[in-house]
Amino acid sequence: MEQKTEKFTFAVVTMSDKGSRGEREDTSGAYLLKTLTSEGYIQVSYIIVPDNVPVITKTLIELADKEQVALVVTTGGTGVAPTDVTPEAMQQVIEKEIPGMAEAMRYESMKKTSRAMLSRGKVGIRGATLIVNLPGSLKAVKENLEVLLPVLPHALEKIRGDDGDCGR
Structure with a gap:
């Protein structure tokens, strides 16, 4: 059974001091916009x-x-640099954490680089919104999003109240 994503809205939020000042091109955010739109999601917002x-x-x-956006995907601020504070902000925002999604991203990334263990990104729910933290690099965003894309429609349906069976 194919899940339809066109009913789900999304927003991309890039965390970047340089990007917010217009000093750096946001390739990761642009990739997320293009990819999620091509998957059938409806863009509501893009913010740096x-x-x-x-x-x-x-x-x-x-x-x-x-805005009651179904999916918020962030990029940047998940590492260990002094300015990387996305996980600390997430801790103040989310009501339920979904550690399995973050663990799956780190697990797959670890197959490519040992530096993936430095990622502190979180995934969680606030109300009926799924919020996903991705690293800032374009390469890492591509790798991590690839892990999540197959499960996102099901996760969003469940978060929004679908009471169907989860078994496959």
Whole structure:
């Protein structure tokens, strides 16, 4: 049974000090927009914000609570640099964490580079919104999104109240 994604809205939020100042091109965000749209998701928003916990928190809460976006995908700020604060912001935003999705991304990335173990990205739910943190590099975004794409429609349906059987 093929799942349809065209009923799901999405937003991309890039966490980047340089990107928010227009000093760096956001290739990861652009890739996410193109790929999710080609998968049938409906773009609602695309935002570049600085690596700042209050700004990130406010942005994610607005997208989930006010805009009621089904899927928010972030890129950047998941590493161990002093400015990487996306996981700390997520901790203030999400109501339920989905560690299996983050673990699956790190597991697959570890097959390609040992540096993947430095990623601290989270996946969680706020209300009826799934929020996914991806690393900032275009290469890592491609690899991580590939892991998630097959399960996203089912996850979004369940989060939005589908009571069908999960067994395959």
